[in-house]
Amino acid sequence: MTVFQKSPLVTVSALTLILSLALAVVAPPFITLDNLQNLMLQVSIGALFAFGVLFPILLGGIDLAVGSVGALAGVSVALLMTNGVPIGISVLLVLALGAFLGAVHGWATFRLGIPPFVVTLAGLQIYRGAALLLSGGTTIAGLPEAFNRFAVASFLGIPSLFWVTLLSLGACGFLLSKTRTGRYFYAVGSNPEAARRAGVDVARITYLAYALSAFFASLGGVLLASRLAIGTPTAAMGYELSAIAAAVVGGASLFGGRGSVLGTFFGALLFAIIRNGTNLMGIDPFWSMVAEGFLIALVVYADSLGRRRYAGLR
Template sequence: MVPKLVWREPIPTRTITSESAAEAPAADPPEAAAPGRADRPTGELSGTLPSHRVLTLGDIAGRESGGLVVLLVAVGALTLASDTFLTAGNLSNLARQVAIFGIIAVGQLLVILTAGIDLSVGSVLGLSGAVTAQLLVAGWPVIAAIAAGVAIGTALGLVNGLLVTRAMLPPFIATLGMLGIARGVVLVITDAKTVQGLPTGFQEIANGTVLGIPNLLLIAAAVVIAVWFMLTRTVFGRYIYAVGSNPESARLAGVPVTAVTIAVYAISGLLAGLGGVLLTSRLGAGIPTAGTGFELNAIAACVIGGASLFGAKGGALGAATGALIMGVLNNGGNLLAINAFYLQIAIGVLILVAVGFDQWNSRARA
């Protein structure tokens, strides 16, 4: 009996149980240390970076298809309800209206993809446009004035990113503060007066055409395509989705989370500055109150186009589609003499439906 007891004694110490798992030696060091493995200790990100291409072309396209359906329905209904909707003059006017919203929306999208938000884009747009107008009136060359306006927007976006990453302020608070600062500055430097007397060449930038296609539409299309390419074909685009999915897992996987976050806010500011320059060109004047409420329209366009406010879901084409839907609804409402307040209600309902569908879809997949 003694030999039998001696033989059985070591067995519990060699068996890995729930009590002894914490004390067990690390499993298979060569395999755990293998580079590029999907089972590395990177949390949810382990499947994000390698498989992001599939997510972009498949899942994101599926999310954007809902916005396309809504857009086609709206266009079809307005075509039947109004004889002037599909006229060249109205479509040209619609393109100019939607172009600036689309540019701001894709900038806002980059921030939303990182689970952030930028409430300052409307005020940044107004400040950039007013400064550009003042510089032009002061005799600056058109190119230099445009570069200065865009640079101001980029700098303010950069400050937003630093406030979020370095000062650790919530994006809502940081950008809300910038909203007030930028709007206050533009009212001070213009004395709340419209800046007029802009050169004709500058106004032609937004009001001119190329082969009958409005310049604004061409510029907006170029911006949307550039952002789409960045999100779907570059490492930086993968990083953006990774940060929005799980910033800690992204950090463990080697993603420069802080740099990516600062970059998306800077790009959002850059595109807001570009939008301010183009709006000033279109109106032929620098208006201090320009851009008021644009931040809410940009967020609404992203959400209607399939983006999730929780991050890592959405695409540039979807944001552009959302902006186009809002523009079509507003344009159609004007043609049909529908009370603008009802249009606001319709857009609000679209936002609620889009967010509700996103939540339902997330729970269904879980």
Template sequence: MLRQTAVNICIATGMTLVVLTAGIDLSVGSILALCGAVAAGLLKNGIALQSSDTYIGFTILGVILAALIIGGLLGWFNGFVITKFKVPPFVATLAMLTIARGFTMLYTKGQPISNLGPDFAFIGAGSFLGIPVPVWIAAIVVLVAVIITRQTRLGRYIYAIGGNETAARFSGINISKVKMIVYSLAGAMAAVGGIIVTSRLDSAQPNAGASYELDAIAAVVIGGTSLSGGRGTILGTVMGAIIIGVLNNGLVLLNVSPFWQQVVKGGVILLAVIIDKLDKKE
């Protein structure tokens, strides 16, 4: 269960940071797919520079860093568009969802990149001290996010912006800088999820990560984070992700149709948002 939930925990943790600023990121699933595909492609094929007859190979650490950088840059671009051009987060990240998915199809030519080797597969399928490696990775991501939100100035700024952006601006907080950092972190955490998914499947699928953003948003709102921003915790999101994981597994074990599963998850998200709105009115 935890191995299956680890990817959503990573994505939802980044989503929580975004939602705390009263934003939203619909592009995390596509960023996951693109970063996973790039990691697989670099690991298997490297970079061949035909003009200079040069070949650049990549180690596992190298492809992980490359994926994290790409994810962070795509997230930064989301934040840049949102803050520089005042584009609503919903629209900006929806555009990135399509752009990143298109780049994934172009990079993979619509075909999976497979047979990545046992060392890379260990990331998604291996265990350390009896605990699956993806769970360790998710725990590290959560720990970093908890430290950011509870122990750093950035965390205080995130909550301040979500609570009242105008007041935060008058307090001297650089709103644009904080938002770009937050969206960059969300992109990097989506890249972590992409590495886990690609490693676990031993293949980078062009359509990987489809609808993952919905599960992430569901985990965030079920975990008690307000979509209006300024209120919520990372640990609450972890609990929300586990609940979504249990729900998904339960529906599968009950042989519920995949189409009805989407209906149920959509209803859960709607119910969580309604409860949040009613709670705020009280």
């Protein structure tokens, strides 16, 4: 398949590169090994959430529940481990729970016909509430040492969290660009009726998209717990919006049918660099939020301009 959305990918990666070069000049500590490792840590978890939400977005849907799913995952894995369940089993259980919740979102969307915005908005409230209830509203500390160590470990100079992100990037990229299932996300997002007539199992693809979204949110939530060394019910607050923003800035269309996981990665990276840069330059971090907001508006506007030009040529 032709590389989807070549041009947004070029835009977002070029922006990332230009911003990095500019920062290297105006804030030389940017290119120190320490800071680059720091940047990798900063981008890792957010990027995982963004990879997840890309799938529903490709279908023309949305997932607003990922932040809360992440918090619930963090609290659940902490509770399981502090109650003596082995680390590996705790993590697998929580990831399976995440995938299951996501499949339920897909089911509610597809079978019950509830708009995904509503389904996952409900999820956003429910899982945050569940995380608060399970934890009694407080943080859960005393996690196993080995679990906490994972997030601070590194391999070949690259933080382990970033390895997880790279592996996820590779896996999602393979799925989306090489396999039938991956192609069907684009087909369903583009024209569900055409996909159905061509024999694509639209229900399966919908369940899978939401399951993957919540799975990656759970993975992000577990890693966040490892990084913070606690399970906290207020973790990952607002992550759904950064995740959606990363996917959109990376070239995904909220109408479905377009988007790439590599673009999403660069989108997440771009936001992380903005935060990191404002920090290095001693600018009030609240400015980075303003900058991020403008960036989203700008990129989406540029995209719609490009599309209008196409329409004009037709």
